[in-house]
Amino acid sequence: MPVPETTRSLSRPPFRNYQFDMVYDEMFSAPGVPRPHYEALFQTLLDLPPEELRKSQQAADLSFLHQGITFTVYGNDEGTERVFPNDLLPRIIPNSEWRKIENGLTQRIAALNLFLEDIYHQGRILADGIVPRELVYSCRHFRREMRGLAVPRGIYVSICGTDLVRLPDGSFAVLEDNLRVPSGVSYMLANRKVLKRVFPTLFHDYGVCPVDHYAQALLATLRALCPPSSTSRHEPTVVLLTPGVFNSAYFEHTFLAQQMGIELVEGRDLLVHDNVVYMRTTSGLRRVDVIYRRVDDDFLDPLSFRRASSLGVPGLFSAYRAGNVVLANAIGTGVADDKAIYAYVPAIIRYYLGEDPILPNVQTYLLSDKSQRDFVLEHIDELVVKAVGESGGYGMLIGPHSTREQQDEFRQKIEAEPRNYIAQPTLGLSRAPCFLEGEVQARHVDLRPYILYGENVTLVPGGLTRVALRQGSLVVNSSQGGGSKDTWVLRA
Amino acid sequence: MNMNQRRETTMLSRVAESLYWMSRYLERAEHTARLLDVDLQLRLDQSPQNGSGRWLRLLEACQVPAPEGGTIDAETLTHILTLDRENSSSILSCVAAARENLRQVREQCSTEMWEQLNRLYLQVNGTTSSEAWLLHSYVFFRAVQEGAHLFQGVTDSTMSHGEGWQYIQLGRFVERTDALARLIGTHFSHLPYPTDQAVESEEYLEWVGLLKSCAAFEAYCKAYTAELRPMRVAEFLLLNPEFPHSVRFSVERVHEALDAIGELTDRKAEQPVRLAGRMQATLSFSQIEEILASGSIAYVDSIRWQCSQAHEAIHHIYFDYPVESALVA
Numbered sequence: 001m002p003v004p005e006t007t008r009s010l011s012r013p014p015f016r017n018y019q020f021d022m023v024y025d026e027m028f029s030a031p032g033v034p035r036p037h038y039e040a041l042f043q044t045l046l047d048l049p050p051e052e053l054r055k056s057q058q059a060a061d062l063s064f065l066h067q068g069i070t071f072t073v074y075g076n077d078e079g080t081e082r083v084f085p086n087d088l089l090p091r092i093i094p095n096s097e098w099r100k101i102e103n104g105l106t107q108r109i110a111a112l113n114l115f116l117e118d119i120y121h122q123g124r125i126l127a128d129g130i131v132p133r134e135l136v137y138s139c140r141h142f143r144r145e146m147r148g149l150a151v152p153r154g155i156y157v158s159i160c161g162t163d164l165v166r167l168p169d170g171s172f173a174v175l176e177d178n179l180r181v182p183s184g185v186s187y188m189l190a191n192r193k194v195l196k197r198v199f200p201t202l203f204h205d206y207g208v209c210p211v212d213h214y215a216q217a218l219l220a221t222l223r224a225l226c227p228p229s230s231t232s233r234h235e236p237t238v239v240l241l242t243p244g245v246f247n248s249a250y251f252e253h254t255f256l257a258q259q260m261g262i263e264l265v266e267g268r269d270l271l272v273h274d275n276v277v278y279m280r281t282t283s284g285l286r287r288v289d290v291i292y293r294r295v296d297d298d299f300l301d302p303l304s305f306r307r308a309s310s311l312g313v314p315g316l317f318s319a320y321r322a323g324n325v326v327l328a329n330a331i332g333t334g335v336a337d338d339k340a341i342y343a344y345v346p347a348i349i350r351y352y353l354g355e356d357p358i359l360p361n362v363q364t365y366l367l368s369d370k371s372q373r374d375f376v377l378e379h380i381d382e383l384v385v386k387a388v389g390e391s392g393g394y395g396m397l398i399g400p401h402s403t404r405e406q407q408d409e410f411r412q413k414i415e416a417e418p419r420n421y422i423a424q425p426t427l428g429l430s431r432a433p434c435f436l437e438g439e440v441q442a443r444h445v446d447l448r449p450y451i452l453y454g455e456n457v458t459l460v461p462g463g464l465t466r467v468a469l470r471q472g473s474l475v476v477n478s479s480q481g482g483g484s485k486d487t488w489v490l491r492a
Numbered sequence: 493m494n495m496n497q498r499r500e501t502t503m504l505s506r507v508a509e510s511l512y513w514m515s516r517y518l519e520r521a522e523h524t525a526r527l528l529d530v531d532l533q534l535r536l537d538q539s540p541q542n543g544s545g546r547w548l549r550l551l552e553a554c555q556v557p558a559p560e561g562g563t564i565d566a567e568t569l570t571h572i573l574t575l576d577r578e579n580s581s582s583i584l585s586c587v588a589a590a591r592e593n594l595r596q597v598r599e600q601c602s603t604e605m606w607e608q609l610n611r612l613y614l615q616v617n618g619t620t621s622s623e624a625w626l627l628h629s630y631v632f633f634r635a636v637q638e639g640a641h642l643f644q645g646v647t648d649s650t651m652s653h654g655e656g657w658q659y660i661q662l663g664r665f666v667e668r669t670d671a672l673a674r675l676i677g678t679h680f681s682h683l684p685y686p687t688d689q690a691v692e693s694e695e696y697l698e699w700v701g702l703l704k705s706c707a708a709f710e711a712y713c714k715a716y717t718a719e720l721r722p723m724r725v726a727e728f729l730l731l732n733p734e735f736p737h738s739v740r741f742s743v744e745r746v747h748e749a750l751d752a753i754g755e756l757t758d759r760k761a762e763q764p765v766r767l768a769g770r771m772q773a774t775l776s777f778s779q780i781e782e783i784l785a786s787g788s789i790a791y792v793d794s795i796r797w798q799c800s801q802a803h804e805a806i807h808h809i810y811f812d813y814p815v816e817s818a819l820v821a
Contacts, residue, residue: 016807021681066607067616068595237502243595258599269504282655282810283757 014440037094056198075473085483087434091465098489104359106457114352116156120146140332140389156330161450166430179337184464186252191486207491209461215259221454225326236289239263243311272315275322281370290326339388339422367418367425376423383423461489503655507597509811514593515663517797521586522640523671529633530704553678574624602650612639657754658749665745668754686722706737727780740775747772
């Protein structure tokens with residue numbers, strides 16, 4: 001007589017230590033009962049000897065090492081490069097869920113661009129009192145220099161990576177927007193390449209939407225930003241500006257430049273003459289029209305921003321002001337991903353588009369508000385506190401996992417500079433199966449899809465699923481011990 | 493856009509320079525590995541006291557200053573030249589520098605090239621001193637040489653033979669010309685005047701060593717039979733137009749690469765092409781008797797000098813030029 005499905009599967013080796021609790025599980029709807037779109041993967045895992053998977057994992061790790069898919073760990077002498085951990089088991093998203101994500105993010109990037117254009121021009125939303133004026137002007141990433149400056153097509157953010165989380169009820173919510181220089185897209189493409197090799201049949205049978213056209217879409221987006229006057233002169237010259245080989249995302253910069261077939265330049269390769277940007281080539285100087293810059297605002301131009309910067313190009317900002325070169329993303333976009341402004345994004349969407357947000361925000365307490373601040377100081381051990389201008393998992397307190405000293409330290413910080421912090425409830429991020437130590441274990445994940453905005457808005461179906469590899473950890477950032485896995489968006 | 497229209501070629505000066513140096517460093521690593529490989533085999537055939545002198549010469553040929561006291565043992569020598577990170581021309585340092593240069597221009601080379609060089613680096617970096625010295629020295633030196641050859645093959649068959657490839661050629665053969673001239677010079681200055689007589693015993697091994705250090709022993713035998721006459725060895729290594737590790741062959745490749753680069757960048761009449769052309773002409777019309785009569789050491793020194801002149805000129809024309817001279821309308 002057959003044993004019931006549940007007990008049979010979960011007592012079998014690969015799933016023996018699979019953890020369930022209140023949070024949403026990507027694979028199972030109940031212990032031992034896979035969701036329909038995970039059924040085939042589940043069966044494969046039951047049938048496949050763990051040894052086989054372990055071998056595939058080793059082969060994948062080696063292939064990452066040989067390809068040099070690494071990120072840089074700062075402050076370490078010998079092995080400054082480390083392989084970005086990749087997990088073999090795909091995260092699967094049904095098409096209907098993806099449609100909603102796609103619509104939600106399209107709506108969001110449209111509204112955020114309108115917001116940026118507004119605050120750097122008339123400031124209607126400030127005059128109407130929807131977003132407090134002092135909140136915008138006190139933001140560290142607000143660039144006064146951008147006031148009144150028109151950008152091509154009115155697009156400030158053309159490359160965006162938005163972090164989504166899945167809440168215990170199964171719905172997606174936006175955790176944060178990355179509107180400055182979002183990274184990670186190369187890992188999405190590299191993970192896909194590896195998974196196609198490891199699970200060819202499974203991949204094919206699942207009917208997964210392709211992501212390989214990302215580079216082409218990115219190039220088309222960048223070209224679309226080039227003003228018509230320079231297009232008539234010749235095909236626009238697009239370059240990717242990198243801080244250089246010591247930047248943690250250097251692999252990604254080279255990868256994208258290569259995939260797009262454009263030059264990868266450093267600050268020292270460019271110069272500005274008569275408000276025109278040139279690159280130094282073996283056959284003389286060549287004019288540059290569009291710069292996909294992976295350098296932060298602060299370091300772009302030592303004449304206009306941080307003076308000591310050697311990464312930038314002196315005079316770049318005046319060439320930009322003169323309209324002789326396009327920067328993507330524009331300067332000053334960081335104001336819209338400030339974590340305090342984030343709390344207003346639903347209002348921003350309603351204000352400009354007259355629509356309700358398709359993807360909700362996570363509840364956020366603004367600490368400049370007295371009553372909200374008092375509540376947070378009271379409940380700091382239950383909440384997550386974040387510095388508004390930081391990213392990459394830095395400057396953050398996770399209440400339930402913190403010590404009393406850390407909590408006191410953040411209390412003081414908050415009282416000293418309330419504008420600089422926000423608080424959110426500690427989220428039960430959803431968990432997905434990962435192949436760790438020879439078995440399948442559940443780990444917290446998030447999802448970062450990449451949104452492009454040029455001629456129109458484009459999302460490649462998928463994104464980077466980041467994994468908190470340490471058991472129980474909620475932090476998925478690569479700098480904090482996170483890894484990633486491939487994301488399969490299904491065709492139907 | 494017209495489909496047949498070729499995109500305007502653009503090569504960043506920094507990229508060109510990185511490709512050039514990457515190639516030079518890798519050639520240097522291969523050269524050093526070959527010298528050590530040959531030395532290791534010679535060591536077996538010779539009396540132990542003979543070693544130290546040759547090792548000092550080896551250091552000289554690799555441009556590493558001799559240690560204090562003027563003596564050295566084989567193990568120290570091997571360490572300095574293979575895995576010593578302090579020595580910028582050790583095999584490890586060269587392979588690491590080649591990789592670092594390529595890493596900075598990864599998007600310019602094919603994925604296969606990067607993977608091959610990265611693999612070579614990981615292999616060299618993962619070798620311990622004792623492995624390179626005793627247990628697997630033969631395997632280690634072979635691996636470096638084969639790794640470099642493989643990289644060259646992968647480069648030739650996966651990368652467009654455009655401007656970037658030409659800088660790789662250029663770097664390889666500028667380095668080779670210089671290294672060959674230096675090696676031949678060191679040998680000539682430590683051995684009796686090369687005659688047209690067959691040599692014997694101890695001296696025989698030295699000349700075989702020189703040929704093998706240039707990967708030239710078999711090719712020499714094909715051209716002149718196995719009878720070793722120093723004058724013929726000199727002629728073969730300096731003037732043979734067909735053998736890839738002769739000075740003349742290398743200089744011709746330098747000239748070709750510079751010619752092609754001049755064509756691609758529209759800078760035909762520039763200094764580097766002229767210098768390489770002159771060097772090539774000198775080698776094409778020289779005769780070994782004349783060279784030996786007028787001083788073989790002076791001759792190889794002048795080749796090295798011209799080579800460094802060409803290097804300087806390449807640097808100032810293509811890599812680092814004043815802005816005023818280069819504004820394109």
